[in-house]
Amino acid sequence: MTVRKVGVVGCGLMGSGIAEAAARAGYDVLVREVSEELIGQGKQRIAQSMEKAIEREKMTSAERDLAVERLSYTTKVSELVDRDLIIEAVVEDLEVKRKLFVELDGLCPEHTIFASNTSSLAITDMAAAVKRPDRFLGLHFFNPVPVMKLVEVVRTIATSEKTVSEALDFARRLGKEAVAAKDQAGFIVNLLLVPYMLDAVRQLERGAASMEDLDKAMVLGCGYPMGPIAVIDFVGTDTALRIAEILYDEYREPKYAPPPLLRRIVAMGRYGRKVGRGFYDYSGEVPVPLPV
Ligand code: CAA
Ligand code: NAD
Numbered sequence: 001m002t003v004r005k006v007g008v009v010g011c012g013l014m015g016s017g018i019a020e021a022a023a024r025a026g027y028d029v030l031v032r033e034v035s036e037e038l039i040g041q042g043k044q045r046i047a048q049s050m051e052k053a054i055e056r057e058k059m060t061s062a063e064r065d066l067a068v069e070r071l072s073y074t075t076k077v078s079e080l081v082d083r084d085l086i087i088e089a090v091v092e093d094l095e096v097k098r099k100l101f102v103e104l105d106g107l108c109p110e111h112t113i114f115a116s117n118t119s120s121l122a123i124t125d126m127a128a129a130v131k132r133p134d135r136f137l138g139l140h141f142f143n144p145v146p147v148m149k150l151v152e153v154v155r156t157i158a159t160s161e162k163t164v165s166e167a168l169d170f171a172r173r174l175g176k177e178a179v180a181a182k183d184q185a186g187f188i189v190n191l192l193l194v195p196y197m198l199d200a201v202r203q204l205e206r207g208a209a210s211m212e213d214l215d216k217a218m219v220l221g222c223g224y225p226m227g228p229i230a231v232i233d234f235v236g237t238d239t240a241l242r243i244a245e246i247l248y249d250e251y252r253e254p255k256y257a258p259p260p261l262l263r264r265i266v267a268m269g270r271y272g273r274k275v276g277r278g279f280y281d282y283s284g285e286v287p288v289p290l291p292v
């Protein structure tokens with residue numbers, strides 16, 4: 001069975017990136033979002049990203065037009081019934097994800113592969129809720145999806161070889177490099193990246209340096225493309241907080257404990273770059289640090 005039709009659930013930061021990458025790779029993609037307003041925002045994000053890709057000579061306008069034609073949108077989960085692969089990229093909440101997969105399980109034919117893009121939940125906790133755990137795996141993409149080359153492929157003890165091989169074909173066609181990760185919360189990247197990001201917030205709380213200097217130090221001193229505080233804003237402070245809560249709940253190790261400052265930023269609705277404000281304000285030409 002070859003994957004031809006792809007479904008993406010959620011058209012936020014990650015869902016829009018996954019949908020764009022799949023459409024650019026030639027797949028027929030149906031995206032589900034909860035409201036027409038959010039579909040509009042997701043479409044706009046995809047259009048801006050493709051515009052940037054054209055500016056950077058990564059694609060032509062003709063390729064963009066073809067990719068746009070391959071994308072369609074719906075607010076109804078039931079319309080995903082004809083998909084060969086469905087990738088979930090909704091909010092980082094186990095109950096929301098489980099409920100979605102149970103609903104999809106009742107609708108989709110046996111061959112449909114279910115994949116979660118979760119950052120920090122164990123795949124088994126979702127796969128155990130459906131009647132097709134052999135057709136379930138983790139496909140963890142990185143933000144921004146059209147640019148980042150990696151996908152973590154996560155199999156559970158129930159995932160079949162066939163499912164893994166079809167998912168690997170899909171990842172390759174998207175131009176991604178796959179790494180195999182054990183089904184443990186945080187997989188590979190977030191086990192290492194999350195303590196680093198949270199530590200940067202702790203250093204900020206302690207007054208080790210200003211947020212600009214913390215970021216500048218890691219960019220210029222270590223050659224990272226962005227500093228750790230800027231990465232938290234890029235991921236979304238709300239998502240980063242949920243990830244930290246889940247990892248801390250799983251491992252009970254202080255390195256995953258959410259710092260109080262991160263909670264305060266989220267409580268103020270400063271969800272990061274996606275809303276224009278997080279640790280920094282993104283309304284101008286360059287990010288400006290906000291009070292912390
Ligand atoms: N489509 C295709 N290619 C694009 C593109 C697009 N929309 N936008 C940029 N590019 C390409 C550029 O052409 C360039 O390619 P070359 O190196 O071949 O020239 C490359 O991407 C980088 O371009 P720029 O530096 O000009 O792009 P930028 O400044 O707009 O964006 C960035 C920079 C890619 C975001 C970079 O700052 C970066 O890598 N930041 C770190 C991001 C990061 O850490 N992501 C991981 C977050 S954690 C996560 O995702 C996991 C989780 O579970 C939380
Ligand atoms: P986002 O905040 O940009 O989007 C969240 C999405 O969840 C939206 O589509 C929203 O409509 C949907 N949603 C919210 N509540 C819902 C509900 N009750 N029912 C159904 N849908 C609901 O988040 P994102 O950054 O795109 O993250 C999505 C997933 O991808 C999360 O599991 C996250 O951990 C993971 N992820 C995020 C990143 C990142 O850098 N942001 C990277 C890799 C993986």
